[in-house]
Amino acid sequence: MNKILLIIQREFLNRVQKKSFLIATILLPLIFPAIMAVLVFVAVEQKKNATKEVVYYVDESGFFVPDTTQFFFRKFEGDVNTAKIAFQYDDSYGLLYIPAFKLSDPKGIALYTKVNPGPNEVGELERILENRIKELKMQRLNIDQKLLDSLRTNVSILNVNLSEGGQEKNSDSRVLFGVGMTCGILMYMFIFIYGAQIMQGIIEEKTSKVVEVIVSSVKPFQLMMGKIIGLASVGLLQFLIWIVLITTLTSIVLGFFCLEMPQQQMMNEMGQQNPAMQNEGAMEFLKMMGQIPFGYVIFNFLFYFLGGYLLYGALFAAVGSAVDSPAEAQQFMFPITIPMLIAYFGLFTFILEDPHGSISIWLSIIPFTAPIAMMGRIAFGVPDWQLALSMISLIAGFILTTWVAGRIYRVGILMHGTKINYKVMAKWFMMKG
Amino acid sequence: MEALTTSNVTKRYTNHLALDQVSISIPQQTIFGLLGPNGAGKTTLIRIINQIINADSGDIFIFGEPLQEKHIGTIGYLPEERGLYKKLKVGEQLIYLAQLKGLSKKVATEKCKAWIRKFEITEWWNKKVEDLSKGMAQKVQFISTVMHEPKLIILDEPFSGFDPVNAQLITQEILELKAKGCTIIFSTHRMETVEDLCDHIALLDKSKKILEGSKKQVKETYRSNTYWVEHKGSFDLPKTKYELLEQQNLEDSFFKSAVRVIDDTSPNQLIRDLTLVTEVHSFFEKIPTMSEIFISLVKGGKNE
Numbered sequence: 001m002n003k004i005l006l007i008i009q010r011e012f013l014n015r016v017q018k019k020s021f022l023i024a025t026i027l028l029p030l031i032f033p034a035i036m037a038v039l040v041f042v043a044v045e046q047k048k049n050a051t052k053e054v055v056y057y058v059d060e061s062g063f064f065v066p067d068t069t070q071f072f073f074r075k076f077e078g079d080v081n082t083a084k085i086a087f088q089y090d091d092s093y094g095l096l097y098i099p100a101f102k103l104s105d106p107k108g109i110a111l112y113t114k115v116n117p118g119p120n121e122v123g124e125l126e127r128i129l130e131n132r133i134k135e136l137k138m139q140r141l142n143i144d145q146k147l148l149d150s151l152r153t154n155v156s157i158l159n160v161n162l163s164e165g166g167q168e169k170n171s172d173s174r175v176l177f178g179v180g181m182t183c184g185i186l187m188y189m190f191i192f193i194y195g196a197q198i199m200q201g202i203i204e205e206k207t208s209k210v211v212e213v214i215v216s217s218v219k220p221f222q223l224m225m226g227k228i229i230g231l232a233s234v235g236l237l238q239f240l241i242w243i244v245l246i247t248t249l250t251s252i253v254l255g256f257f258c259l260e261m262p263q264q265q266m267m268n269e270m271g272q273q274n275p276a277m278q279n280e281g282a283m284e285f286l287k288m289m290g291q292i293p294f295g296y297v298i299f300n301f302l303f304y305f306l307g308g309y310l311l312y313g314a315l316f317a318a319v320g321s322a323v324d325s326p327a328e329a330q331q332f333m334f335p336i337t338i339p340m341l342i343a344y345f346g347l348f349t350f351i352l353e354d355p356h357g358s359i360s361i362w363l364s365i366i367p368f369t370a371p372i373a374m375m376g377r378i379a380f381g382v383p384d385w386q387l388a389l390s391m392i393s394l395i396a397g398f399i400l401t402t403w404v405a406g407r408i409y410r411v412g413i414l415m416h417g418t419k420i421n422y423k424v425m426a427k428w429f430m431m432k433g
Numbered sequence: 434m435e436a437l438t439t440s441n442v443t444k445r446y447t448n449h450l451a452l453d454q455v456s457i458s459i460p461q462q463t464i465f466g467l468l469g470p471n472g473a474g475k476t477t478l479i480r481i482i483n484q485i486i487n488a489d490s491g492d493i494f495i496f497g498e499p500l501q502e503k504h505i506g507t508i509g510y511l512p513e514e515r516g517l518y519k520k521l522k523v524g525e526q527l528i529y530l531a532q533l534k535g536l537s538k539k540v541a542t543e544k545c546k547a548w549i550r551k552f553e554i555t556e557w558w559n560k561k562v563e564d565l566s567k568g569m570a571q572k573v574q575f576i577s578t579v580m581h582e583p584k585l586i587i588l589d590e591p592f593s594g595f596d597p598v599n600a601q602l603i604t605q606e607i608l609e610l611k612a613k614g615c616t617i618i619f620s621t622h623r624m625e626t627v628e629d630l631c632d633h634i635a636l637l638d639k640s641k642k643i644l645e646g647s648k649k650q651v652k653e654t655y656r657s658n659t660y661w662v663e664h665k666g667s668f669d670l671p672k673t674k675y676e677l678l679e680q681q682n683l684e685d686s687f688f689k690s691a692v693r694v695i696d697d698t699s700p701n702q703l704i705r706d707l708t709l710v711t712e713v714h715s716f717f718e719k720i721p722t723m724s725e726i727f728i729s730l731v732k733g734g735k736n737e
Contacts, residue, residue: 006532014520209516213577216483216510217533414485416514427447432489 003218004226011201011230016237025238029245053093053121058083060100063136067128070121087112096125103137176379177352179292183301183375184347188340191308191371194235195316195336199329201227202320202413211413220410224321225402228313232306239305243298292379300378303391308371311398312336314405321412322420322428332420343369351376365390367397404429434497436461436585436616437482442491444477451477452488453640459618459633461496464611466631466648467620468723470731473637475620476513479587482618483510495585506535509583513590513620515574519563523573524549526562527580534581541580548576571599579610586610587618592626604630624724634723638731648723655726658694659719660703663687668710674698675706691719 015021056076057064066073071093076083080097087095095112111117111125138148202224205211214223319332343363351360355377363373364382370390374382411428418424438458444451452474459465469475480486482493484505493500495507518526524545531541549555552572562570571594579586588607592600607617607630619631627634627648634651636644644651659678666686670677675698678691694703700718707713721729 003533006529010529204519208519209512209514210518211516212485212512212514213510213516213530214533215485216508216512217505217530217535220485414480431447432487 007226008230057096179379180376199316199320304371307394314401318405318408321409339368343372355380463632466634469637524558665712
């Protein structure tokens with residue numbers, strides 16, 4: 001036991017003392033908020049400077065009432081042919097031609113532009129015209145303007161989760177989607193990066209041939225476990241530093257932008273729409289962020305990282321022990337990465353779309369896919385029994401892979417220049433003491 | 434009490450038998466040559482003694498006790514496939530390796546420093562191994578094998594990869610360690626090194642021990658009653674008593690002949706008989722070298 005501690009300590013110091021560790025640990029948390037800050041900044045600036053496009057219109061029907069939320073409408077006095085000629089010498093965005101039409105069958109409405117219009121612009125114009133025609137139709141049905149006004153409503157849906165205890169929780173599925181996606185992708189990356197590091201370390205030990213010196217002092221299994229646990233502790237340290245740095249930096253960045261964008265300005269930008277309601281939406285979003293149980297998510301992330309890392313780390317260790325060079329390792333990496341890839345693609349196809357579907361549940365319980373799949377689901381709320389089952393199966397999973405890997409490792413590290421295939425590895429696995 | 438005895442040690446790999454009922458016994462304070470061609474099972478036996486792998490059957494006793502985990506610190510092992518952590522500094526590395534052998538950090542540091550001084554390489558303490566030359570790394574490697582003061586030192590092909598200067602230094606160290614009471618197992622397929630270093634030998638071939646004993650005994654056993662004679666003028670000897678194995682013409686009428694005595698005729702009788710037929714210039718017994726014994730045994734085995 002004492003010797004495992006020595007190996008863990010050595011492995012930990014080796015990695016932590018490297019410059020690359022320092023750089024990765026300090027830079028990464030700086031990069032994320034920096035990217036966020038740049039994006040928020042650009043978005044804010046763009047909104048501030050955005051000028052509404054000018055659209056001229058020729059209205060032969062006489063029905064059109066401009067809605068200036070997205071466009072500045074200017075009426076062109078004259079017929080459509082003159083308008084088209086005039087439009088060519090003008091820098092306005094478009095020319096909307098509304099011929100006389102029957103309300104029951106609006107036809108011949110055209111938008112002339114110099115560049116291809118985006119779907120958003122066309123959609124917005126269609127929406128304006130449709131609303132207007134709807135209003136006119138309703139007027140024909142003798143519904144008065146007051147009633148029409150009262151019919152116009154703005155709806156924004158508020159999601160409320162009813163948890164098992166019957167507590168109401170507001171949630172916004174887009175935020176949960178984002179949290180799930182981020183956690184899932186990070187989990188995939190970290191397991192891969194750390195797993196590959198174990199493998200690389202073992203290949204190094206094998207090719208530098210120091211390994212036989214070491215195993216004359218410690219059992220191969222102790223060496224393998226020492227390395228795996230040593231690297232895990234490096235990973236945990238790195239996470240803790242990241243969490244602290246990211247939380248601090250993010251709150252600084254967010255604080256900065258909240259101060260920059262005072263309520264008044266927000267309201268101005270929202271234009272004619274109900275300012276109170278819009279403001280409420282923004283508040284709602286912040287409240288939503290506040291309601292994601294970050295402590296719970298982080299705890300689970302650490303648990304699944306550790307579990308997933310131990311599970312895959314052992315397999316990577318087995319591969320590293322069997323081969324003589326990283327190039328040779330490639331072919332054996334592939335089958336290991338398949339379950340990870342399944343979980344990764346599952347994340348986007350089922351898990352985030354339908355976090356409580358049966359495929360999602362199974363992926364989050366099978367130990368090979370659980371770390372990534374469960375991270376996708378965790379923010380949406382996972383029943384306790386599923387979480388417990390998943391955790392137990394993950395622990396069982398890594399005990400199994402560690403046992404298998406240990407048996408391959410003890411033989412593999414002493415073999416040089418052997419042609420390796422799965423049959424050979426199976427033979428090593430079966431070999432006694 | 435022997436430093437190490439193995440009795441009927443057998444190890445089978447999936448499709449071949451690596452060791453077949455191997456029993457050897459290594460007296461204390463000797464240099465013991467474990468000989469054999471490549472693939473004879475030497476490394477397997479050494480790995481079993483180092484508890485890197487387990488024997489399928491058989492017993493091993495080290496200084497009278499059954500071999501157990503606590504004996505790891507008793508043994509110093511220089512594997513044939515050897516190396517060091519390239520990125521680690523010499524000092525750190527030696528201390529780490531000594532700690533793995535069970536020394537406390539304090540003792541390990543003291544011992545390492547003493548050896549570093551002895552080899553006059555103190556200025557390497559903070560150098561990374563990858564910055565050392567091959568010869569320098571070999572010295573560090575040797576220190577890592579002996580610094581925890583093992584009573585049994587196992588050197589697997591110690592001179593392969595060592596330059597002559599280092600090989601000389603290592604030879605000296607080996608003799609010094611023996612004088613201090615250490616027992617040294619010396620595994621090799623290169624017989625020349627055995628000739629002058631080893632006291633005892635065991636010969637493994639095709640997983641079996643085919644010969645064991647002190648160097649003197651072995652040579653005695655494999656005396657072939659053959660004598661070299663340098664003489665002037667060719668000769669004929671009675672075919673019933675002697676066999677002329679070969680005759681080389683050195684120059685003019687000078688010859689060198691190998692003569693084997695068939696029955697228990699004494700060398701003196703041979704000289705007497707020779708003086709009758711030729712002019713004898715020199716006469717000496719053809720003592721087989723270890724290498725010759727080795728080759729004749731291994732080849733003999735193949736012909737069976």
